[in-house]
Amino acid sequence: MALRRLITLFTAFALVASTSVITSPAHAAVATTGFSAVDIAGDGGVVLKANVIAPSAAGRHPAVILPSSWGLNDLEYLAQARVLAGRGYVVVSYTPRGWWLSGGEIDTAGPKDMADLSRVVDWTMANTAADPARIGAAGISYGAGISLLGAAFDSRIRAVGVLSGWTDLAYSLYADSTRHRQSAGLLELAAQIVGKPSAELTTMLGRFNGNQDVASVMAWAKVRSAATYIDAINANRPAVLIANGWGDTFFPPNQLVDFYGKLTTPKRLELRPGDHAIAELSGVLGLPNDVWTSLYSWLDEHLATGATRANPIYLKPLNASGETYPSWSxxxxxxxxxxxxxxxxxxxxxxxxxxxxxxxxxxxxxxxxxxxxxxxxxxxxxxxxxxxxxxxxxxxxxxxxxxxxxxxxxxxxxxxxxxxxxxxxxxxxxxxxxxxxxxxxxxxxxxxxxxxxxxxxxxxxxxxxxxxxxxxxxxxxxxxxxxxxxxxxxxxxxxxxxxxxxxxxxxxxxxxxxxxxxxx
Missing domain, CATH: 2.60.120.260 (Galactose-binding domain-like)
Incomplete structure (x- = not known):
């Protein structure tokens, strides 16, 4: 617990300090309420730690829900939440169950996490000036996966930002039948240090590391993969932005390309140099960032202004200038x-x-x-x-x-x-x-x-x-x-x-x- 408190204090200090650095070019900031720490009752009464910031003007506003990344907490998004609130959004950031001070055990984007996200949507509609018709969800890594999966189960989510997320967890663990040693090891270490792993997660990681009962691990991963629910996502028709790195060692990009091709919703795919969560990192630290700027535009397009960009594919080659295309092919x-x-x-x-x-x-x-x-x-x-x-x-x-x-x-x-x-x-x-x-x-x-x-x-x-x-x-x-x-x-x-x-x-x-x- 001492280690958890130390990291919590360090993270809070770093991110609060960063909010004085970030700017939002070409968008005049509106007055905001400032941050409030809140407790949200998740599925089964589990307490989810969260923070809220919103425009101070009267009236209804679009809202964005930000589940935190694996190993981090709701303080992760302080800098970006401040910017989004200044752009007119109600922003609710929360720590998923099993992490840090939130209750429960880690569900790894499973059914309990999906129910929790819907409870957060309920709370946001009941306790803030959020417009029920303009709800978005976004996040990095774990938060990205929860947001995208949540759009399959909750039709109130109208826009999604998937930053360094996955669409096929089985592929992420066993791409071309090869177990990914280092990435899975880091995820396991983070869960042990700052999380409360469920018995199910511990069992599945043990089977993965021991190369035992692969079928059960694959089935567990399938339940936690947006690709499994592509029909439900297409039926709900949320607008989906997917942004990732070419060299992502956790969630290699081919799964995202395949998923993007099957989406029939409004969609956008962006790939940039870097490994997992690297392209958007400077934005988390409070600095101007291309990925977050693109997310602002995506949310504005589908929750606010209705304007759209011409080419939905943006590629930043490893050694060339950025390019846009009308399709992947x-x-x-x-x-x-x-x-x-x-x-x-x-x-x-x-x-x-x-x-x-x-x-x-x-x-x-x-x-x-x-x-x-x-x-x-x-x-x-x-x-x-x-x-x-x-x-x-x-x-x-x-x-x-x-x-x-x-x-x-x-x-x-x-x-x-x-x-x-x-x-x-x-x-x-x-x-x-x-x-x-x-x-x-x-x-x-x-x-x-x-x-x-x-x-x-x-x-x-x-x-x-x-x-x-x-x-x-x-x-x-x-x-x-x-x-x-x-x-x-x-x-x-x-x-x-x-x-x-x-x-x-x-x-x-x-x-x-x-x-x-x-x-x-």
């Missing part, structure tokens, strides 16, 4: 297939490009890591977003005895990667269970390789022997400079993930393998 004009070729004896590197070929093999060990890696959860891609420089390795340091490396020719023009690269591998000598990890790099003339995207793929069934792997790498927007080589590295170990490889074994990559690259 509009960014990709063609797909180039790069065959993986025979490994050269001189440098241990194969050609990436040309027709798909046969008659060659490359053997790699199953229990050796290389310098090719996805980095450290939050830190690596977070730093890249701040510095504008992608994670980098020196490619000659990749041991060719422990990885397959294929490098493309160096074209004289820029290659604009836009979309989801797809890798097909023909494997032999595999066990019934195993893992490979693929990395796509931008290689310059002196061996520096910048990471564009990467992903693991795991197989858990089937007989030992030959098999085919089809892996969708996380979506990317990146300009490979003229004279640089698009380069693929495949190994079998990455500290970000649990792997399913046997020690002392090997996997053989062979002819028929290729990489499809979307070009814009």
């Amino acid at each position: 509009a960014q990709t004009t063609s797909t180039v297939r790069h065959g993986l070729g025979r490994i050269r004896t001189l440098d241990g590197t194969g050609l990436l490009g040309g027709a798909v070929s046969s008659g060659w093999t490359k053997q790699i060990p199953t229990d050796e890591d290389t310098v090719a890696c996805g980095g450290v959860v939050l830190l690596t891609n977070g730093a890249a977003a701040i510095t504008g420089e992608q994670p980098e390795i020196w490619l000659p340091f990749v041991d060719r005895g422990e990885a397959g490396v294929w490098a493309a020719e160096r074209p004289s023009t820029v290659q604009r990667i836009r979309g989801v690269p797809k890798l097909h591998l023909e494997l032999s000598g595999t066990e019934a269970r195993g893992t490979v990890v693929a990395y796509l790099y931008d290689l310059d003339a002196i061996g520096n390789a910048k990471l564009i995207t990467h992903a693991p793929a795991t197989w858990l069934t089937g007989a030992a022997g030959a098999r085919s792997i089809d892996l969708k790498l996380p979506a990317a927007a990146y300009d490979v400079p003229a004279g640089h080589s698009l380069t693929l590295v495949v190994d079998t170990v990455d500290p970000l993930y649990y792997d399913e490889n046997a020690a002392g074994d090997s996997i053989t990559i062979g002819g028929g393998s290729y990489l499809d690259v979307p070009i814009g």
Whole structure:
């Protein structure tokens, strides 16, 4: 409890101080009531700690409910709540059950959290000047997931802001059948330090870490996934803004792209450089921020002014200026297939490009890591977003005895990667269970390789022997400079993930393998 009080006081101090810094350009602030701390009765009478701020003018106002992130509390949004209130919104921020001083146990965006959100809507309508026809919900991470899921169960929520949220929790935990070690570990640590984990959560995390009863964990995750309730969300027709980072190690972006494509409501998708919750972080700290500015516009469009922006897709490439498109598919004009070729004896590197070929093999060990890696959860891609420089390795340091490396020719023009690269591998000598990890790099003339995207793929069934792997790498927007080589590295170990490889074994990559690259 001492640690909880210390962090609470620190968070309050930092965020209250930040409210004197943030500004709201091109929008004259209205007078507000100031903050009030309140208790809201959630489902079953559980007390939810919350704070409220509103315009002081008479009359009804649009309202925004902000559930806090995993591991944080309602003080998280003080800076942004102040701005939103100054823009004419009633703002109710609350700490979900099981966290900090709120009652109950962590429900992980389950049925109790959905009931709680509806109770918060009830309280807001009964105790503030909120207009019942103009209710929104938004948040970062856990708050984003609760807000989006809540729109499936409560039709009063007319606009949603999903900032660094998930739409498919099973995919987040087991993308391509690979368990995400570091991200799940941080979530578990936060729950133990500042939360009250339920017996159910403890059981599911134990099964996840032990790789036991995967079906039960997947079923638990499905209940907590907006993708499960897409029909209900479409029927309720809330306006949905989804904003995330290209390098989100908690909730990789492909799930969001798939979900966005199935939405028939008013919708907008934005992707920017960075890891989980990094793109919107400066706004939480009280500084001007593009993500929060976009959320202001989204709420205004659907709860206030009714104006809309022309193109619903906004992409900030990893190394280029922002772009807008009328649809996700509009960014990709063609797909180039790069065959993986025979490994050269001189440098241990194969050609990436040309027709798909046969008659060659490359053997790699199953229990050796290389310098090719996805980095450290939050830190690596977070730093890249701040510095504008992608994670980098020196490619000659990749041991060719422990990885397959294929490098493309160096074209004289820029290659604009836009979309989801797809890798097909023909494997032999595999066990019934195993893992490979693929990395796509931008290689310059002196061996520096910048990471564009990467992903693991795991197989858990089937007989030992030959098999085919089809892996969708996380979506990317990146300009490979003229004279640089698009380069693929495949190994079998990455500290970000649990792997399913046997020690002392090997996997053989062979002819028929290729990489499809979307070009814009």
